[in-house]
Amino acid sequence: MAEVTGPEAKTRVLRPLTRPAGWGYTLTVGGLVAIFGWSLYAWSRQIQTGLGVTGLNVPVFWGVYIINFVFFIGISHAGTLISSILRITDTPWRRPFTRLAEAITVFSLPFGALSVIVDLGRPDRLLHVVRYPHFTSAILWDVVCISTYLITSCLYFYLALVPDIALCRDRLPETPAWRKRLYRTLALGWQGTPVQWRTLDRLLTGMSIFLFALVVSVHTNVSFVFGMTLKPGWHTTIISPFFVLGAIYSGVATVIVLAALFRRLYRLEDLMTEAHFRSCAKFLLALCCFWLYAMIVEHLFVFYGKETAELRILEAKFWGPYAPLFWTMVACCFGIPFTVLAVPRWRTIRNLVVIGLVIDVGMWLERYTIIVPSGAYPYLPWGVGTYRPSWVEVSVTAGWLAGFLALILLFARLFPVLTVWEVREELGEARFSLGAPVPAGTVDMAGASPSPWIPPLGGRGSPTGAGQSPSLATDASLQRFRPSFVSKMRQT
Amino acid sequence: MVRWAMAIDLEKCSGCQACVVACAAENNVPLGSPQEATMGRLIRWLQMLPRIEGEYPHVRAEVIPMMCFQCERPPCTYVCPVAATYKNPQGIVAQIYWRCIGCRYCVNACPFTLKWFNWFQPRWPATMAEATNPDVSLRDKGVTEKCTFCHHRLQQAKDRTRAEGRPLRPEDYRPACVEACPQGALVFGDLDDPESPVARLARSPRAFRFLEELGTQPKVYFLAATPEA
Ligand code: SF4
Numbered sequence: 001m002a003e004v005t006g007p008e009a010k011t012r013v014l015r016p017l018t019r020p021a022g023w024g025y026t027l028t029v030g031g032l033v034a035i036f037g038w039s040l041y042a043w044s045r046q047i048q049t050g051l052g053v054t055g056l057n058v059p060v061f062w063g064v065y066i067i068n069f070v071f072f073i074g075i076s077h078a079g080t081l082i083s084s085i086l087r088i089t090d091t092p093w094r095r096p097f098t099r100l101a102e103a104i105t106v107f108s109l110p111f112g113a114l115s116v117i118v119d120l121g122r123p124d125r126l127l128h129v130v131r132y133p134h135f136t137s138a139i140l141w142d143v144v145c146i147s148t149y150l151i152t153s154c155l156y157f158y159l160a161l162v163p164d165i166a167l168c169r170d171r172l173p174e175t176p177a178w179r180k181r182l183y184r185t186l187a188l189g190w191q192g193t194p195v196q197w198r199t200l201d202r203l204l205t206g207m208s209i210f211l212f213a214l215v216v217s218v219h220t221n222v223s224f225v226f227g228m229t230l231k232p233g234w235h236t237t238i239i240s241p242f243f244v245l246g247a248i249y250s251g252v253a254t255v256i257v258l259a260a261l262f263r264r265l266y267r268l269e270d271l272m273t274e275a276h277f278r279s280c281a282k283f284l285l286a287l288c289c290f291w292l293y294a295m296i297v298e299h300l301f302v303f304y305g306k307e308t309a310e311l312r313i314l315e316a317k318f319w320g321p322y323a324p325l326f327w328t329m330v331a332c333c334f335g336i337p338f339t340v341l342a343v344p345r346w347r348t349i350r351n352l353v354v355i356g357l358v359i360d361v362g363m364w365l366e367r368y369t370i371i372v373p374s375g376a377y378p379y380l381p382w383g384v385g386t387y388r389p390s391w392v393e394v395s396v397t398a399g400w401l402a403g404f405l406a407l408i409l410l411f412a413r414l415f416p417v418l419t420v421w422e423v424r425e426e427l428g429e430a431r432f433s434l435g436a437p438v439p440a441g442t443v444d445m446a447g448a449s450p451s452p453w454i455p456p457l458g459g460r461g462s463p464t465g466a467g468q469s470p471s472l473a474t475d476a477s478l479q480r481f482r483p484s485f486v487s488k489m490r491q492t
Numbered sequence: 493m494v495r496w497a498m499a500i501d502l503e504k505c506s507g508c509q510a511c512v513v514a515c516a517a518e519n520n521v522p523l524g525s526p527q528e529a530t531m532g533r534l535i536r537w538l539q540m541l542p543r544i545e546g547e548y549p550h551v552r553a554e555v556i557p558m559m560c561f562q563c564e565r566p567p568c569t570y571v572c573p574v575a576a577t578y579k580n581p582q583g584i585v586a587q588i589y590w591r592c593i594g595c596r597y598c599v600n601a602c603p604f605t606l607k608w609f610n611w612f613q614p615r616w617p618a619t620m621a622e623a624t625n626p627d628v629s630l631r632d633k634g635v636t637e638k639c640t641f642c643h644h645r646l647q648q649a650k651d652r653t654r655a656e657g658r659p660l661r662p663e664d665y666r667p668a669c670v671e672a673c674p675q676g677a678l679v680f681g682d683l684d685d686p687e688s689p690v691a692r693l694a695r696s697p698r699a700f701r702f703l704e705e706l707g708t709q710p711k712v713y714f715l716a717a718t719p720e721a
């Protein structure tokens with residue numbers, strides 16, 4: 001990794017932003033937007049006619065929409081997990097993934113929220129939730145949690161983006177005027193001064209801790225929607241940890257898939273190395289084992305308890321009408337990923353992408369086999385209780401997925417998909433001065449710089465950087481920061 | 493305090509479904525189309541739950557009329573995000589149609605599956621559309637509804653007795669299904685009055701309630717039919 005130094009790293013990350021969009025890109029985004037548009041049409045039909053256009057019935061009152069809700073909220077947790085929890089613990093392999101993970105959070109959350117809104121019989125009365133809040137309802141707390149989560153993670157995402165926007169502002173001279181203006185506005189006058197870095201670091205660390213609590217509470221709340229009812233199959237004690245775990249599992253899988261995609265598209269092979277992916281694979285393997293554990297515990301309780309209504313659902317899942325879905329789900333969530341991930345030789349990036357997609361499918365099916373059978377087998381034997389998603393539900397699902405991917409692709413055209421400053425940190429560079437004018441009073445770096453790309457700072461291995469700043473090195477207030485950050489401050 | 497409750501004597505119930513018809517007519521419940529019926533989307537505030545016991549040839553079938561049990565601790569009201577369903581001061585679980593956002597959380601939360609959702613805009617044949625009951629509001633598509641023990645009749649009874657200048661007696665207020673039952677299988681009244689017929693029946697050794705173990709404390713009691721010898 002040593003040969004990858006600042007300039008290449010930065011140009012490589014910024015290069016895709018300057019290249020004109022290719023045919024492939026335009027067509028893909030166009031296609032995705034078209035699918036999204038189609039789903040909006042399908043939704044408009046549903047609003048006109050009523051929820052009868054779905055496959056829902058008595059007693060399967062919740063279907064694909066609610067599954068999508070849990071799924072999208074679930075993958076959104078990857079962002080927080082990788083970028084904030086691993087930031088708190090300063091796990092090094094997270095660095096090339098943080099930006100993407102945060103983007104996944106920010107872009108999947110709105111679709112999670114939209115999924116509940118599509119599911120409403122009266123979306124026009126959405127604001128009643130604010131006007132007549134009823135605090136014993138888990139759905140109300142979902143609204144509270146998810147909006148807090150959305151706002152916080154947007155802020156967090158944006159803050160971590162600011163230094164890189166400043167980089168775009170300073171390093172992309174040939175961009176069109178509107179983009180220049182965009183970068184200039186969004187960079188908030190970032191100059192990379194020590195004070196600015198310190199503020200950013202303090203904000204990000206503080207928000208990481210808050211987001212950590214949020215990620216657990218949000219998905220716990222999502223599980224409360226089910227677990228807090230008396231419905232057989234939902235009313236289990238382990239449902240909350242199971243949901244949180246599943247959320248993180250599917251989220252990490254999604255991050256891997258998208259990271260590999262951009263690694264390929266943007267030729268980032270030496271910044272997102274095989275080693276990074278291998279670390280991710282081990283993490284995924286651990287999650288995979290935990291998932292199996294939680295799944296077994298959940299079903300064992302039901303099996304051992306032998307409660308009639310619960311057992312009926314268990315049987316339907318194990319060898320009844322839901323068996324094909326259930327066992328596919330088990331294969332997708334455990335069988336296939338475990339087999340591949342357990343063999344170190346097989347942890348190649350290509351395999352990981354396949355595994356990531358398989359896990360995503362599996363986790364979607366997991367929510368299906370939790371939500372639908374419980375609906376179909378209520379306590380009292382009413383009616384038929386089968387459910388088949390209609391074209392509207394399929395369209396909306398496809399549309400939401402397409403919208404999510406389109407947003408990620410559009411984002412990746414405008415902003416670096418890697419957190420440049422974090423990657424440079426890993427490459428052994430300090431984060432000061434992105435070549436922007438250095439305000440008076442701080443160390444003058446511009447003069448000593450061998451190239452406009454490299455700030456004249458010593459790497460981790462070369463303490464002979466530019467002039468030392470004793471005032472910074474002895475600043476006791478800095479001791480509160482992470483060692484890696486302080487050591488870099490000292491080098492300046 | 494009055495606690496309105498119902499007792500349903502399965503011994504007397506012949507399964508004629510007069511109560512089902514009376515309920516639908518009283519509460520402006522749409523008929524529904526055959527397609528809706530195949531999809532399992534009919535709305536019937538009062539419905540017959542078929543129960544079949546035993547193996548052929550020793551089969552015993554029965555139908556059990558069921559409406560919302562007006563639980564004392566209704567799990568459906570706790571979960572509503574907008575408090576569109578709530579237990580009113582008379583102990584009857586009510587719906588506020590204009591407030592409901594149609595999330596169907598309460599529908600899922602009812603362990604007895606006795607709440608109904610309007611999948612489409614309700615429609616009546618032209619001849620019937622004129623004959624809707626003006627005392628019961630019509631529901632829009634996308635909202636949830638359920639049996640209210642014909643709550644509007646309690647209002648009417650109160651108005652009537654106030655006009656007559658006398659206190660409300662339990663017999664002044666009877667839901668449509670109770671009135672319609674030719675067998676007198678449905679008994680309605682005040683559970684808190686130990687001498688009322690419904691309280692007597694609730695104490696009968698034949699009395700049971702559905703899923704009592706869940707602790708929702710339904711206020712609809714059933715009296716088991718004694719099997720024929
Ligand atoms: S029977 Fe169902 S709808 Fe009626 S009060 Fe109980 S939980 Fe609510």
Ligand code: SF4
Nearest residue numbers: 572592593595596598
């Ligand atoms: S469907 Fe209506 S009444 Fe039921 S929980 Fe939702 S908003 Fe409340």
